[in-house]
Amino acid sequence: xxxxxxxxxxxxxxxxxxxxxxxxxxxxxxxxxxxxxxxxxxxxxxxxxxxxxxxxxxxxxxxxxxxxxxxxxxxxxxxx
Amino acid sequence: xxxxxxxxxxxxxxxxxxxxxxxxxxxxxxxxxxxxxxxxxxxxxxxxxxxxxxxxxxxxxxxxxxxxxxxxxxxxxxxxxxxxxxxxxxxxxxxxxxxxxxxxxxxxxxxxxxxxxxxxxxxxxxxxxxxxxxxxxxxxxxxxxxxxxxxxxxxxxxxxxx
Numbered sequence: 001x002x003x004x005x006x007x008x009x010x011x012x013x014x015x016x017x018x019x020x021x022x023x024x025x026x027x028x029x030x031x032x033x034x035x036x037x038x039x040x041x042x043x044x045x046x047x048x049x050x051x052x053x054x055x056x057x058x059x060x061x062x063x064x065x066x067x068x069x070x071x072x073x074x075x076x077x078x079x080x
Numbered sequence: 081x082x083x084x085x086x087x088x089x090x091x092x093x094x095x096x097x098x099x100x101x102x103x104x105x106x107x108x109x110x111x112x113x114x115x116x117x118x119x120x121x122x123x124x125x126x127x128x129x130x131x132x133x134x135x136x137x138x139x140x141x142x143x144x145x146x147x148x149x150x151x152x153x154x155x156x157x158x159x160x161x162x163x164x165x166x167x168x169x170x171x172x173x174x175x176x177x178x179x180x181x182x183x184x185x186x187x188x189x190x191x192x193x194x195x196x197x198x199x200x201x202x203x204x205x206x207x208x209x210x211x212x213x214x215x216x217x218x219x220x221x222x223x224x225x226x227x228x229x230x231x232x233x234x235x236x237x238x239x240x241x242x
Contacts, residue, residue: 079201
């Protein structure tokens with residue numbers, strides 16, 4: 001399984017804080033995880049502002065994802 | 081090097097007094113970020129700060145290590161709060177110790193700038209007109225809709241074009 005988490009405005013658009021997705025044989029990318037999330041949630045999330053992390057590190061959307069990984073999607077950060 | 085992510089308030093003097101590696105320092109530079117009572121469009125009644133537990137600490141530790149490599153400093157401390165805050169409440173403390181003042185000033189500025197563009201915190205303002213997520217994107221303000229970065233001081237892996 002792939003553990004997917006959502007934060008801030010992305011969490012509100014998806015309507016939940018996390019989701020579990022089956023990991024296909026051979027794995028796939030963060031981009032493909034996003035496509036599956038959009039299908040499950042029934043909402044478009046991708047725009048220029050969306051950021052992603054893999055196992056709690058910022059990553060580009062082309063990064064490969066493996067079984068048991070934690071992927072998160074969120075808007076640009078605004079701390080400090 | 082100490083990093084704390086917490087809901088409760090902090091006392092700057094008490095927090096700075098306990099740093100073991102600060103011995104021998106000739107300079108201590110601190111930055112404290114607080115909640116403003118206004119934004120571009122409205123008064124602010126309160127501010128909710130959401131964070132990504134685990135990743136937040138890792139990012140703050142990463143930028144602290146980066147500061148220690150880039151500047152001649154003895155120690156650093158970052159405390160960042162989350163939860164519901166009121167105007168004038170403390171949000172973040174960055175403190176840096178060094179033998180000479182220049183390194184402490186430079187490293188403190190570096191830490192708060194990088195933290196603001198990479199640590200996973202999100203602010204939501206509560207106003208008389210309702211709530212809204214804070215957005216801060218120079219590229220968006222300049223009107224660029226594609227290919228701009230939201231992390232001007234962060235590593236290239238934060239750049240993306242979609």
